[in-house]
Amino acid sequence: MEIILAKTAGFCFGVKRATSMAFQEAESGNPDTYTLGSIIHNPQVVEKLASAGVAVKKDVEEIGHGTVIIRSHGVTLQEMERAKDKGLRVVDATCPFVKKAQDLAALLKDQGYFVVIVGDEEHPEVKSIISYGGKDIVVVNSCDKLRTLPKKKKIGVVAQTTQSFDNLKAIVNECLGKAGELRIFNTICGATAIRQDQSRDIAEKVDCMIVVGGYSSANTKRLAEICKEIQPNTHHIEVADELDRAWFKGVKRVGVTAGASTPDWVTDEVVERIKSYEVK
Numbered sequence: 001m002e003i004i005l006a007k008t009a010g011f012c013f014g015v016k017r018a019t020s021m022a023f024q025e026a027e028s029g030n031p032d033t034y035t036l037g038s039i040i041h042n043p044q045v046v047e048k049l050a051s052a053g054v055a056v057k058k059d060v061e062e063i064g065h066g067t068v069i070i071r072s073h074g075v076t077l078q079e080m081e082r083a084k085d086k087g088l089r090v091v092d093a094t095c096p097f098v099k100k101a102q103d104l105a106a107l108l109k110d111q112g113y114f115v116v117i118v119g120d121e122e123h124p125e126v127k128s129i130i131s132y133g134g135k136d137i138v139v140v141n142s143c144d145k146l147r148t149l150p151k152k153k154k155i156g157v158v159a160q161t162t163q164s165f166d167n168l169k170a171i172v173n174e175c176l177g178k179a180g181e182l183r184i185f186n187t188i189c190g191a192t193a194i195r196q197d198q199s200r201d202i203a204e205k206v207d208c209m210i211v212v213g214g215y216s217s218a219n220t221k222r223l224a225e226i227c228k229e230i231q232p233n234t235h236h237i238e239v240a241d242e243l244d245r246a247w248f249k250g251v252k253r254v255g256v257t258a259g260a261s262t263p264d265w266v267t268d269e270v271v272e273r274i275k276s277y278e279v280k
């Protein structure tokens, strides 16, 4: 069985940066260091960090003093202000690409645009972008919600960094009929698009596709959806123990890809486990 591993599998720039900032803080030995929410959407990394002394807190109010590390997909403007008001030391590990989407939402708001965010409104990154975009705002992940939107003078569009380019294009197309003036910022992260293209290419060549990454990781879930559309024998797993030998029956080529928040050691274990199926 041939295994094709995506070259782009593993940490992206923003996740690498955030995790290394968090582990640096852990090494400093300060006992009162916390992340606000999980630093990245990967339970294995969160556990490692907890053993190194950096605990997860869900809310700024749970932190009395010390250092708070802001995760790669950012926090809301209000959370950031509350942390500063409480006198906490803030280590901002927000990915610069997410920061850019937040800043552009604020710019659109300041310039009087009705802001359309293309994304999943429950995702923390989108919640953070919303907080910068003011009150004239809507979050959509398909064209349906836009169809009932009344016409606006000016619409400005930004996207969750993990959105697919095709979805952004479809929504922008719908916005064209809704506004006299339309301003679009393509805030989709390049790392996401490259990962998606490469996974798509691999899924076309294999009989089974394994997507490795946290179940709460938006970009991993998206990779799994893309691959499943091409190769129905696609499986999203978090760790090697979830692999099922039955998936590989009659399979000549298997593809492995991983989300941007999946550590290499987790993907390596998956590859090694698949290799072991051949020997037995």
Ligand code: SF4
Pocket: 012, 013, 014, 015, 072, 073, 095, 096, 097, 098, 161, 189, 190, 191, 192, 219, 260
């Ligand atoms: S996928 Fe892109 S936007 Fe998201 S953390 Fe990684 S580099 Fe940043």
